[in-house]
Amino acid sequence: IEVGPGFGALTERLLKTGASVAAIEFDRQLAAWLRLTYANRGLCLIEGDACKIDVAGIYGADTPFRLISNRPYSAGTVIVANMLALKTPPSEMFIMLQKEVGMRFAAKEDTDEYGALTVRIQAMYQVELVKMAPPQMFYPRPEVDSCILRLTLRKDALGQEHFRNLTRLVRASFAHRRKKMLKQAASMFDMEQVRSAMVSLGIDPDIRAEKVTVKQFIRMAEMLGGEK
Secondary structure: OEOOOOOOOOHHHHHHOOOEEEEOOOOHHHHHHHHHHHHHOOOEEEEEOOOOOOHHHHOOOOOOOEEEEHHHHHHHHHHHHHHHHOOOOEEEEEEEHHHHHHHHOOOOOOOOOOOHHHHHHHHHEEEEEEEEOOOHOOOOOOOOOOEEEEEEOOOOOOOOHHHHHHHHHHHHOOOOOEHHHHHHOOOOOOOHHHHHHHOOOOOHHHEEHHHHHHHHHHHHHHHHHOOO
């Protein structure tokens, strides 16, 4: 699935590999041009907003697929977040993002960039920085640095129920970065259950969320029951 094909620079190359390509384009004029240019070459063109389209329905909920996205940066995070919630998430994602957003995807614990989004993505994917893309590589020239990331689905990626638990846990835990994780997580889960999980994993109950590793968050999500 290609999000934001534009004038088909990547589409052309993808089709030449023999891949089945579904391209999602929001701009009507571009969609009309793509339809004329590539429809007879096997391109499945979907006109609409990639943030709202039922991506799982394109190939079927159980069909593995890859995703490549060069969308405007305001939509990039939303698209990736939507992929995480699918029954069959993409086996790989290649995405271009604003540098600061990409650094959040790839961040390590105990850094300013590390947060709920970081944990959710790294619980499902291995994140690799492929290339930095400075403004001079583009025309017209943007005002921000960009980067290309490769996200590879982990073999031990969480199932849907544990991932929902993880999402609730990290969103509550990072709601106020300067506050202790225990009290914040207890707004979503039972206080004693959270404390017990933290102690069994060797996590100080007085710790802030930004110091807890992705692996520790994953284990907590597996140990915690449903929300309050």
